Amino acid sequence: MRAGKKHLDFEINLIPFIDLLSACICFLLLTAVWVQVGSMDVKQAVGGQPASETPKKPTLWVNMGSSGELTLNIQDSKKVPAKLQKLAVKGVDGKMNFAELDVALKELKGLEPELRTALIQPQAQSVYEDMIALMDQFKKQGLVDLGVSPL
Amino acid sequence: MIGSTTVKSSLFTSLATVSILNPKGKREKKSIFADLLLTALIDAFSILVIFLLMSFSSSGDVLLLGKSIELPKAGLGLMLERYPVIKVEDGKLFLEDKEIKEADLVAEMMKLREQFKEMHPQQEYPGIVTIQADRRIKYEQMNSIVVASGNAGFSDIKFAVLMK
Numbered sequence: 001m002r003a004g005k006k007h008l009d010f011e012i013n014l015i016p017f018i019d020l021l022s023a024c025i026c027f028l029l030l031t032a033v034w035v036q037v038g039s040m041d042v043k044q045a046v047g048g049q050p051a052s053e054t055p056k057k058p059t060l061w062v063n064m065g066s067s068g069e070l071t072l073n074i075q076d077s078k079k080v081p082a083k084l085q086k087l088a089v090k091g092v093d094g095k096m097n098f099a100e101l102d103v104a105l106k107e108l109k110g111l112e113p114e115l116r117t118a119l120i121q122p123q124a125q126s127v128y129e130d131m132i133a134l135m136d137q138f139k140k141q142g143l144v145d146l147g148v149s150p151l
Numbered sequence: 152m153i154g155s156t157t158v159k160s161s162l163f164t165s166l167a168t169v170s171i172l173n174p175k176g177k178r179e180k181k182s183i184f185a186d187l188l189l190t191a192l193i194d195a196f197s198i199l200v201i202f203l204l205m206s207f208s209s210s211g212d213v214l215l216l217g218k219s220i221e222l223p224k225a226g227l228g229l230m231l232e233r234y235p236v237i238k239v240e241d242g243k244l245f246l247e248d249k250e251i252k253e254a255d256l257v258a259e260m261m262k263l264r265e266q267f268k269e270m271h272p273q274q275e276y277p278g279i280v281t282i283q284a285d286r287r288i289k290y291e292q293m294n295s296i297v298v299a300s301g302n303a304g305f306s307d308i309k310f311a312v313l314m315k
Contacts, residue, residue, distance in 0.1 A: 014189050021196035028203035037214055038228030039281065039309035044301045122290040129286035132223040132312055139227040148308070150301070151294045 040135050042120075042146045060108065060118045060143065062134065064126045068096045070134075072104060079112045096130060098137055105141040119147040214283055214311055215248070223286035225312040234277070234309065235263050237296050239284040244296070253295050260303035279307040 058077035062070055068091020074080050084107070089100045109115055118138045122131055135146050213231045216222070219240055237256075238245040245251065246259050260280070267276050280300050284293060300308055 014193065018189070018193065018196065021193065021200055024200050025196065025203065028200065028207060032203060032206060035216070036314040037216070037222065037231050038225065038312050038314040039231045040225055040228050040312050042308050042310065044297070044306050044308070124289065124291035124294070126290040127286075128284055128288050128290065128293060128310075129223040131290065132225050132286070132310060135310075136225045136227055148297060150298045151291065 040132055040146075042135065042148045044147065044150075057117060058112050058115045060115060061121060062118060062138075063121045064096075064123055064130070064134070065091065066123055066125055067091050067094050070096060070101060072108070074108060074112070074115070077112045077115065079114075080108060081111075084108065084111065096134065098133070101137060102141065105138070105143070109141060109143075116143055117145040117147070118143040119149060121149045122151075124151055214281070220283060220285045221287070222283070222311055222313045224315050226315040228312045228314050231281070231309065231311060234279045234281050235260070235305075236281045236283055236311075237300075239282075239288060239292060239296070242292070253299075256295065256299040257302045260299060260305060264304065276304070277307070278305045279309060280305040281309045281311055283311040 056076045058080075059075050061073040061075060063073070064070060070089040070091075072087040072089065074085045077085070087104050087108075089097055089104055091097055118135075120131060120134060131148070138144075138146060213233050214236060217240055220238070235247055236245075238248070243250055244253055244256065246256065246263075251259050264276055264278075267274075282293065282296055297308065300306075
């Protein structure tokens, strides 16, 4: 008795697999978060500990002007010469000049590598977006401890 | 190039069935079932699933973004964590989605603090608040929140931003 030749090829039923993948794609597309929300962390620049208890460390105070100008004032630093302790960065077309600010920050960072704290003093008319952009710029230059002062 | 190859191959296939190569001129029966190339489809689906899984966020929504609020953009923001949220929307203040008056902000924040202490007596209150506001608003509108946060003992502020 001769047995029939066994068929060696076999077929996988791909339809359930495609169904599963389609269901997965639909679920993931519906639940996907397309906007990534982060946070810019700051501390209260005024208040908290008494001044006598606060350890002295180089601090950069930044005053935001109404037409984009910035006044940088470095405090508690012995390495930065007196003429560089107060700098002004003029605005361009009513906006902040980030290129010039970058140069000034690099110079200050070069003189005072311990400089990590920047405290922002906005005006009542300062735009929130500009404040965040300024904080972002400070973070890029390694000033990671940020603070904001109330009016 | 591809087009011409297709034309040639189809031409030769059809020629193969006619007199010279197949003198009897017998035509092959055409199958009525169309063959779908499923491998490519499954490949594409798999790549899509992998991409979507990679970008899947398991942390959930920390903030509900309304249409009237457009967050400012930042490149070096940190990951947003769940803390009490103060929202400024259309000139109104919301603490945890509950509309409050500016004068009641400190009291409401103190309540949150007390609630946390009751629920977690062993833990120290972190004193962190998240502020969600439109990118175009002036600082004078946010000043009351900053002051109230300080008065209520919330020394750390997290400004919600969109990551660039």
